[in-house]
Amino acid sequence: MSIRFRILLSFMTTLAVTVLIFFLTAYLISVAVTGDARSISRFYNIHYTLHPLTAEEETIFMEMKYLAKENPEKLKSRTLLENYDFQLKMVQAGLIVRNNSELLFMSPTLRETKVESALPDYEMNNYSIRNSFNVGSRFFSYAKFDFYFSEQDRGSIFVIRERSPFAEMIRTLLPILIGVLLAILLLTSIVIYRYVTRTIVNPINVLRDSAQRIKEGDLQFKLKPESADEIGQLSMAFEQMRQKLNESIGLQVQYEENRKQLISNISHDLKTPITTIKGYVEGIRDGVADTKEKMDKYIDTIYTKTMDMDRLVDELFLYSKLDLKREPFSFETVDLHRFMQDMFEETEFEFRNKEITFLWEDARYPEVFVLADREKLKRVFSNLLNNCVKYMDKLDKVIVVKTTVNDRQFTVEIRDNGPGIRPEVLPHIFERFYRGEPSRNTKTGGSGLGLAIAKQIVEGHGGRIWAESEWGQGTSLFFSLQILSTHGDNDAKNINH
Numbered sequence: 001m002s003i004r005f006r007i008l009l010s011f012m013t014t015l016a017v018t019v020l021i022f023f024l025t026a027y028l029i030s031v032a033v034t035g036d037a038r039s040i041s042r043f044y045n046i047h048y049t050l051h052p053l054t055a056e057e058e059t060i061f062m063e064m065k066y067l068a069k070e071n072p073e074k075l076k077s078r079t080l081l082e083n084y085d086f087q088l089k090m091v092q093a094g095l096i097v098r099n100n101s102e103l104l105f106m107s108p109t110l111r112e113t114k115v116e117s118a119l120p121d122y123e124m125n126n127y128s129i130r131n132s133f134n135v136g137s138r139f140f141s142y143a144k145f146d147f148y149f150s151e152q153d154r155g156s157i158f159v160i161r162e163r164s165p166f167a168e169m170i171r172t173l174l175p176i177l178i179g180v181l182l183a184i185l186l187l188t189s190i191v192i193y194r195y196v197t198r199t200i201v202n203p204i205n206v207l208r209d210s211a212q213r214i215k216e217g218d219l220q221f222k223l224k225p226e227s228a229d230e231i232g233q234l235s236m237a238f239e240q241m242r243q244k245l246n247e248s249i250g251l252q253v254q255y256e257e258n259r260k261q262l263i264s265n266i267s268h269d270l271k272t273p274i275t276t277i278k279g280y281v282e283g284i285r286d287g288v289a290d291t292k293e294k295m296d297k298y299i300d301t302i303y304t305k306t307m308d309m310d311r312l313v314d315e316l317f318l319y320s321k322l323d324l325k326r327e328p329f330s331f332e333t334v335d336l337h338r339f340m341q342d343m344f345e346e347t348e349f350e351f352r353n354k355e356i357t358f359l360w361e362d363a364r365y366p367e368v369f370v371l372a373d374r375e376k377l378k379r380v381f382s383n384l385l386n387n388c389v390k391y392m393d394k395l396d397k398v399i400v401v402k403t404t405v406n407d408r409q410f411t412v413e414i415r416d417n418g419p420g421i422r423p424e425v426l427p428h429i430f431e432r433f434y435r436g437e438p439s440r441n442t443k444t445g446g447s448g449l450g451l452a453i454a455k456q457i458v459e460g461h462g463g464r465i466w467a468e469s470e471w472g473q474g475t476s477l478f479f480s481l482q483i484l485s486t487h488g489d490n491d492a493k494n495i496n497h
Helices: 003-034 041-050 055-070 072-076 078-090 165-215 230-285 292-323 336-353 374-390 450-460
Strands: 094-099 102-106 130-135 138-148 154-163 330-335 356-361 369-372 397-406 409-416 464-470 474-485
Touching (some): 003 165, 055 072, 055 078, 055 154, 072 154, 078 102, 292 450, 330 374, 336 356, 336 369, 336 397, 336 409, 369 374, 374 409, 374 474, 450 464
Antiparallel strands (some): 094 102, 094 154, 130 138, 369 474, 464 474
16 A cells, blocks of 8 residues: 555545544434434424523513513503514514414514414413424424413413524534544544554654664664555665665775785786896896806896786786776677687697697587687687696696587586695686685796686676586586577678677
């Protein structure tokens, strides 16, 4: 349920409940007074039968009743009757004086109501002197007194007031109903306030406290959404933001650690050849190389170290461009099976001179096309092979290149029978400048960028690279690329990226 609908429903409920309870209270009050639940209008008939007049009207009626008993002839005086009528008119009532069947006096305000047709008959015992009657749809209450003007003439006094049941209900019950209404509104407001507070305000307060904790740098908490509405969605987004921030900070810390490690590794790898070059240059300057043979040896050593430094800088530059996605790839459709055969043939002769057995386990696919950059794939193949050669420690050195096709993936495996890689080292071998031995001896390893560069190139092709190894048994390096087709396509066009 959305917050907007929830708030709208709350206010509609407040209004509906208030109106319903208002009318219910009015009905129950009438039932309580009359004891009859069948008709509310009965309440007014009974009430006005017992109390037809107001206090002012009752006073005037009692005066005229006294005159009717003591001196009824005065009630024939029109001046006196007009005076009484004026007093009754001030309190919105009227006067009728009847003499036998004729009306001796009738208030002008009552003439158009035709109340004379509904006046009760004479009842000289005056058992019922207060009552009410209807004339059409109009409702009247009255007080009457029957008396004798003389032995032959009967008279009646009527003090009459027109009543409106609705107006009288408002006048009589309004204070009670207003009090009940205010109490209902107060109670309903408290209930809705608690509901809105529990479902809206409290979650917002939790979000505010969470934002404060994040502001103070505390990201080690978890925010659990308590609903599926907008507040719950906001809480979920807030929790996802906290997780991303926490991951970002952790990654930033890792990057900073990597940066420090990178600077340390570069400094070490550059300082070693620089120190060597410096030593040999000082030897030449001091005349230590006093023979042609020594001079040639010193110059060759300086040249070798300079080439090592140049190669390190080139690899570092290449890795940086690959890492920043600034190294362009010239993609084209390549028969990877044929490409790997060519690479094997080019390398086989070189390995014979190094006394390394180089084997090829061929997949049974004559043509397997992938989208690749030829030069960069050569770099991957070369780096993986060089990594195997560096760590070979057995007399019978064997490197096997195997290709397989599975699930639209062309996979190349380069397997050696070297010392293998320890389990705790294996997950890190594709990290830049990482070496299994911490001394960073150049005799047992290169710059530490070869496998990292291979990983960047393979991932730039949308492929995957990984390693499997068993300590003491050798290592297998893998990379796989997505297959475009296993059929020939001689018209494939180059795609530059």
